[in-house]
Amino acid sequence: MKRTRKPNDVTTPPKIDIRGVASLARVSIATVSRTINHVPTVDPVLASRVWKAVSELNYFPNTQARALVSGKSRLLGLVVSEITNPFFPELIQEFEQIAVARGYEILIGSTNYETKTMEVCARRMLERQVDGVAIMTFGIEDFLLDRFTADNIPYVFIDPAPSRPLNSVLAVDYRAGIYEGVQHLAVLGHRNIGFISGPLTRRSAQSRKAAFLSCLQSTGLKANPEWLIEGNHALDGGRDAMQKILALPTWPTAIICSNDMTAIGLQHALFEANLRVPDDFSLIGFDDIHLAEYTIPPLTTVRMSCRELATRAIDNLLSRLKPLDNPAESATKITTRLIVRQTTGLPRNTLQDLPQMPATTPRKR
Amino acid sequence: MKRTRKPNDVTTPPKIDIRGVASLARVSIATVSRTINHVPTVDPVLASRVWKAVSELNYFPNTQARALVSGKSRLLGLVVSEITNPFFPELIQEFEQIAVARGYEILIGSTNYETKTMEVCARRMLERQVDGVAIMTFGIEDFLLDRFTADNIPYVFIDPAPSRPLNSVLAVDYRAGIYEGVQHLAVLGHRNIGFISGPLTRRSAQSRKAAFLSCLQSTGLKANPEWLIEGNHALDGGRDAMQKILALPTWPTAIICSNDMTAIGLQHALFEANLRVPDDFSLIGFDDIHLAEYTIPPLTTVRMSCRELATRAIDNLLSRLKPLDNPAESATKITTRLIVRQTTGLPRNTLQDLPQMPATTPRKR
DNA sequence: TACCCCACGGAAAACGTTTACACTAGGCAT
DNA sequence: ATGCCTAGTGTAAACGTTTTCCGTGGGGTA
Missing domain, CATH: 3.40.50.2300 (Response regulator)
Incomplete structure (x- = not known):
């Protein structure tokens, strides 16, 4: 044996991992895993012991290990052009809320309109093993997309990207x-x-x-x-x-x-x-x-609508994650519509008799 | 043997992992690992074979596995109040640039001023095993901080948080x-x-x-x-x-x-x-x-200055990551200063003879 | 009573890395 | 020629989970 788990070292506090929970609850680590993943076949008595131990130790599972073995990171990538343009934070916020509602978290990449940075972002998405990526920026290189394809990671473009397969593009009207x-x-x-x-x-x-x-x-x-x-x-x-x-x-x-x-x-x-x-x-x-x-x-x-954009992007990604569902391939477009406020009026030097300007449209999202 | 690595399945493409690189370069996986981590004792001949294989296969290491074994995610958390307030994206941008320059990536959490969301964010940071967290929002609960402490994850508050140890607070003047x-x-x-x-x-x-x-x-x-x-x-x-x-x-x-x-x-x-x-x-x-x-x-x-904020926060975190460096405990404050533009002038109903308003301060960051 | 099946729990393999340790050559000094 | 040291490589353990497979025990049926 080359390396061994260090013997009970009284000086360092015991690591809080699944083993600790298991021994405190007097069950195997498999049972702990099943309990926290809500597998229905766990005996309620053991399950309650597990939950008690979990809250007592304040245990959180290690996402890295979990992702490593399951092959799913439950992470969705979102690549945008520039995070300081207020449109994108609004999109990010919607995207995150919807992702969380679907049980996912998000990883944000901001390219700042630079090809180099775009590459770094894509690489990061790959390295962190995202389960899918939504891309709302320009100029992603083909070899990066190929790598996504090779890793079987679905991607969706928000905005036309004509050279891509249809199911990976969300068209905006x-x-x-x-x-x-x-x-x-x-x-x-x-x-x-x-x-x-x-x-x-x-x-x-x-x-x-x-x-x-x-x-x-x-x-x-x-x-x-x-x-x-x-x-x-x-x-x-x-x-x-x-x-x-x-x-x-x-x-x-x-x-x-x-x-x-x-x-x-x-x-x-x-x-x-x-x-x-x-x-x-x-x-x-x-x-x-x-x-x-x-x-x-x-x-x-x-x-x-950011919300529409985000919902459609995530649903697209998620539907391609589970091939059991029919992908449905809805070709509808993201709608857009005019909100009239006060920066539009009669043209300069015009005194025609024209209809009154409509009042400010109330904001409802 | 319960489960075995699946035998050469010709239908699925071979996984691109460290083993694939190793076999293509005709070296052991240890040598691949050492090469891509720039360990200096690798024979240049082997190293070049490894790099060749890496680029040929377009190989990226799996961050999860890497983090799992090394115990370091090279991820820095940043928790902000509300991503749609433009101040925060500006901070995020600076934070990210500096983190990347230091060899780290960032994980963003936005609490939307809700305690519940704050808890979810903190939990996420914990689960993803961030190496440190910068917090610029209110109302984080003590038990979460205790968990950070238990996991030996340094945190830094941007903004006074009087009940915390001094070295974890970045004071703004x-x-x-x-x-x-x-x-x-x-x-x-x-x-x-x-x-x-x-x-x-x-x-x-x-x-x-x-x-x-x-x-x-x-x-x-x-x-x-x-x-x-x-x-x-x-x-x-x-x-x-x-x-x-x-x-x-x-x-x-x-x-x-x-x-x-x-x-x-x-x-x-x-x-x-x-x-x-x-x-x-x-x-x-x-x-x-x-x-x-x-x-x-x-x-x-x-x-x-966002840049100053971000730099100081990251350096604080990083200095506490490597206890070898003296923490230096600089108690200086983040500076603030007035930028005079055009929303300030003489008070209403005043006709005193007062100095001219200075011209707009040119923006330089 | 004997048999079978089912429900559930536990042991252990596997995920893709890093890294401690062992090992092999080869160079150099004695 | 022998011994020692060093440089460099490979083997395998370990990280913390999930998941497969097997074993056990209990209940129902013939």
Whole structure:
């Protein structure tokens, strides 16, 4: 025998493990394991002795050991672009609540839009043996996905990722919400509408932009390439984009942003330039983060439900974990819809007789 | 023999584990382990064979197994109050970057201010065998801390927690920053200053409030209990607090908030009430989240450095992990300082000749 | 009374690592 | 030539669980 369990060392307190519980309850470790895993065939007398010992010792099972032998970590990965963009914490919160309700915990990865960091995150997910991963960021490399496939770990993309199998992509209906936004502006009399996209290396940014252009067209409006600016989904990108527009010889009267942080950046730039929202510019955001209700003035925006996103992502993952259930392959899209607040109004220099602005939509999630 | 490693099953792909690498590299698993852990005594020839096999198989070690045997998870816990309050994601981001730089990963827990959730978080930290925990929220129960102690897991409180041993508390110098704020307002001519605290069940909220009162006194100003309102560190709490103040017969001319989200809530309430900042009310926040620079108008606030917080917390934890290093027990406090932007100005109905407001402080982190 | 079956508990293998210890060569000094 | 030391590798124990398989005892049936 090379190494032996150290003999009863009176100086160090005894380790609290399954063996300790077993000996205190005067049963075998197998019975302890069965009890705490709620296997129904345990004698109630022994079970109560076990529970007594568990609470007496304040015992928690070791997750590592448990995962090692069972091959299931009960951990779900969530990879997002940037944790400091308030949209993602909201998503994370929903994701966590739903995961916990389903008996899982979550491991968060934030890529900060860097490919390198993305790789580190994916690697971490792999190393920690997550049971599934939801990915809401751009630019994951194929070899990483292959490794997920090799380890039989299901993944789901939130946002289109066309090169992936269908069952691993959760489509968001960008068009519906943006169309409502364009219509809303058109009804108010806007004819010149700009769009601030996210970083165009990102597929979802491209989709939102494409959705905007398509909506514009079906509303019968013309796109002006000068008013299509690439942002970065963050405050500073929004501010910079607005400054670029203000430097242009002709301005749009309304601007749609591909996320709320960008819109808040625009609001700030307009404030700095002494221009007023919605009197000088109408603004529409995207996401409907909590903060959108509190900007000055409150932001009209397209709501995408974090809860729906999280639920669908987790259910997708979980359904693929247990092949017994029929995967059902529902191809429905995540819905989006316009929430009208106060950053949209009549276009500048217009005195047409137009319908009153509807009141602020009450927030209900 | 009860269970045997399944015989070469041609249908399932071979598991990629340390044994696979070992056999491909024609060495023992011990050599593989030593190689990937950079033990210096490995023959370079064998090592290169191992690395070749590793990259060929795209092998990642199993963290669970690794943690199980070594007893170290290389995981640091971080428990925060509420992930949707933007301050915390900023802290999380810093914490993660520093942890990664030190060779650790992080596990995030968000308590949502609920004792029950706090317990679940702590339990999770225990179960996942974190090597240390940083806690920035209120109301952790003693028995949980005892369990950390029993498992020899160091913990550190960010925020005063007087009943804990000194080396496990990172003190924040609330007074310094708030004092600057009060002075700043006093110089502008404000005599009537209100304060919106966090939930007073929280020790840190009490500290900030106590710091404010003490600063008021040393500036020679009187506190009005009607202007001391309890908020919830969130947007709606700020809005509600401001509405309470506006319902009062006499108003303060300036209000200090115990965090930025509260201040943004106040700004919103003032906007709704058609009052102007800083013309009608001066406002000061606390934390200096990224967003503070982008509010309308940009928020004057007390900066607390997330990076400093994170660095100190992690170094504290890590120093206690290796008892060889002298713990050094540095009792310095986390510094805070005022960042003057545009929500502070002369008090209402005042036409004294006072110094110009300084320009916006450029943001540098 | 004899037999069988069922319910339940315990012993022990297995999960994928790290690491203590044993062992083998080879180099060097005597 | 012999002995000793060192460098480097391999074997196997150990980590704390889950889970399989077997044994035992009790109750029901013929």
